[in-house]
Each structure stands twice: as structure tokens, then as C-alpha cells.
Amino acid sequence: xxxxxxxxxxxxxxxxxxxxxxxxxxxxxxxxxxxxxxxxxxxxxxxxxxxxxxxxxxxxxxxxxxxxxxxxxxxxxxxxxxxxxxxxxxxxxxxxxxxxxxxxxxxxxxxxxxxx
Amino acid sequence: xxxxxxxxxxxxxxxxxxxxxxxxxxxxxxxxxxxxxxxxxxxxxxxxxxxxxxxxxxxxxxxxxxxxxxxxxxxxxxxxxxxxxxxxxxxxxxxxxxxxxxxxxxxxxxxxxxxx
Numbered sequence: 001x002x003x004x005x006x007x008x009x010x011x012x013x014x015x016x017x018x019x020x021x022x023x024x025x026x027x028x029x030x031x032x033x034x035x036x037x038x039x040x041x042x043x044x045x046x047x048x049x050x051x052x053x054x055x056x057x058x059x060x061x062x063x064x065x066x067x068x069x070x071x072x073x074x075x076x077x078x079x080x081x082x083x084x085x086x087x088x089x090x091x092x093x094x095x096x097x098x099x100x101x102x103x104x105x106x107x108x109x110x111x112x113x114x115x116x
Numbered sequence: 117x118x119x120x121x122x123x124x125x126x127x128x129x130x131x132x133x134x135x136x137x138x139x140x141x142x143x144x145x146x147x148x149x150x151x152x153x154x155x156x157x158x159x160x161x162x163x164x165x166x167x168x169x170x171x172x173x174x175x176x177x178x179x180x181x182x183x184x185x186x187x188x189x190x191x192x193x194x195x196x197x198x199x200x201x202x203x204x205x206x207x208x209x210x211x212x213x214x215x216x217x218x219x220x221x222x223x224x225x226x227x228x229x230x231x232x
Binding site (some may be wrong): 003030041043045047048050054055056063067088090092094096099100104106107108109110112 | 147148149151158159160161162163166168175200207211212213214215216217218219220223224225
């Protein structure tokens with residue numbers, strides 16, 4: 001089973017709201033990722049968690065706050081977003097068990113976020 | 117510098133035609149990984165193939181085939197006898213490790229439209 005689930009599928013929020021995106025995988029993968037994708041652009045990496053620890057933050061504004069409660073779950077907390085943050089937010093996971101190897105990432109269906 | 121170039125922004129073909137999507141990469145790493153992903157209109161990125169830099173053997177999977185040539189830094193993807201369901205954006209990506217974690221560098225994508 002190579003499934004990554006994300007909730008909600010769609011989210012509309014005001015600039016003063018606080019909301020969270022959720023991601024879950026049950027493949028035993030040890031790395032999880034958040035990406036942001038604008039229309040007609042490739043995904044842009046935001047955060048990487050490896051073995052439940054934040055290992056990469058691509059200089060993402062603090063209004064985005066990631067959390068990894070356990071190896072299967074990944075959250076993205078949103079606060080005081082701007083309209084330009086409207087995008088498709090994708091979660092992914094990969095095995096990441098062997099140093100020096102890059103494994104394929106499996107992506108969820110994404111959350112389409114609109115900030116009004 | 118790590119870079120992936122997909123020079124074809126959009127391609128339109130008629131069903132049953134063969135089509136090749138080009139991917140050229142740049143890296144100074146001796147060990148690296150190459151990937152292709154498919155993103156249909158629904159939004160989810162679907163993993164297609166992973167190749168490491170030591171394996172130049174071409175791969176065939178059904179109607180899909182991949183040609184990896186280190187001499188030209190290319191990893192091209194051919195769909196034989198295209199079908200309407202192949203319509204999607206296809207991303208080529210270069211995988212590397214950064215800070216102990218895996219990271220993908222995506223090309224800008226090629227939008228393939230297969231017309232009936």
C-alpha cells in the first residue's frame with residue numbers, strides 16, 4: 001500500500017484564521033515532507049522531517065509551522081496567512097533508511113488552500 | 117549547482133502517437149538519482165521511476181520507457197501508443213542528500229495533452 005492521505009482536500013481561510021493541514025502514511029516511512037505548489041509550477045520543498053526531527057526548513061515564513069507528532073503523522077499549522085499563500089499543499093513520504101541513497105517519495109492528493 | 121531542465125513546456129499529440137519527453141540535468145555529484153513523476157489534473161504526483169547514476173540500463177514498463185545517458189546528462193521518457201489517460205504534467209527530478217535528508221530538485225514540467 002503506497003498511500004499518503006491528506007485532510008482536508010480543500011480549505012478556505014481568512015488572513016486572521018488559524019488552521020491545520022494533516023498528513024498520514026502507514027508505509028513505515030521515516031521521512032516526511034511538505035511541499036507548496038502554485039499553478040503551472042513544480043512543487044517547492046518547504047520542510048523535511050527525518051525520524052520525527054525537522055531536518056530541512058527551506059526558509060519558510062514562520063506563519064507556517066510544521067509538526068511531526070509521530071512517524072506516521074505530519075501536520076502543518078497555518079496562522080496569519082497572506083493571499084499569496086494560496087496554493088496546493090502536498091505531503092510526501094519516503095523510506096530514507098540507507099544513508100547515501102535517495103528513495104522515491106510518495107505523495108498525497110494535496111490540500112487546495114485559498115486565503116481570502 | 118543542481119538543475120533539471122525540461123525544455124518542452126507543452127506537447128500535444130493524437131492518441132496512439134509515440135511521444136518523448138526530454139529531461140536534461142546538471143550535477144557535480146558522482147552519486148545521484150533521477151525520477152519521473154506524473155501529475156494528472158486531480159493534482160496528486162504519481163511516482164513512475166527512480167534511477168541511480170550507476171545504472172544506465174534503459175527501462176521499459178508497459179508503454180513507458182526511459183533512456184538514461186550520462187554522456188549527455190539526459191533521462192528521457194517515451195510513451196508508446198499514447199492514450200487520453202496519459203494526459204498530465206510530467207516532472208523530471210534530480211535527487212540528492214542534503215543535511216542527512218533527501219531532497220528532490222524538480223524540472224518545470226511538461227504538460228502532455230493526448231487528444232482522441
